[in-house]
Amino acid sequence: MFSTQYKDGGSTEFLGLGYKIINCKTLNGDTSNNFGLYNLNIEKSCIQSNEILPLYMKIIDNLMATDKSNAEFLALDLDSFELLDDFGENDLLEYSKKYHKNVFKASYNDLDEKGYVNGLDLRGYLISINKFEKKNNIII
Helix, strand or coil: CEEEECCCCCCEEEEECCEEEEECCCCCCCCCEEEECCCCCHHHHCCCHHHHHHHHHHHHHHHHCCCCCCCCCEEECHHHCCCCCHHHHHHHHHHHCCCCCCEEECCHHHHHHCCCEECCEECCEEECCCCCCEECCEEC
């Protein structure tokens, strides 16, 4: 088996007989494992740090584009936003202010403790990301 290590944080590419394994270990925290044939490409498999903030900005744009409500706040559950560092979190909070003046970091439990939750009624927006991955150079 032949291997190559990259300077993106330590991602490693292993070549076997008829297959390739890419173990991502990027500076932004992507630790995914990818299995495939020889055409498997590290740039298309591992999530790079320069892709994360624009991805989250696009998600917020798509979610908030049709907002016509009188929501009291826009909360981002940044603990669920994988691979985003502290600088990215601050940039994302600032970016989100174009949609609402009251933007802050909070989870559902935080909102409940602060009184923003009344039964099943949430008096604003809470954006939480469950999971995403990169396949064929597309983050889904």
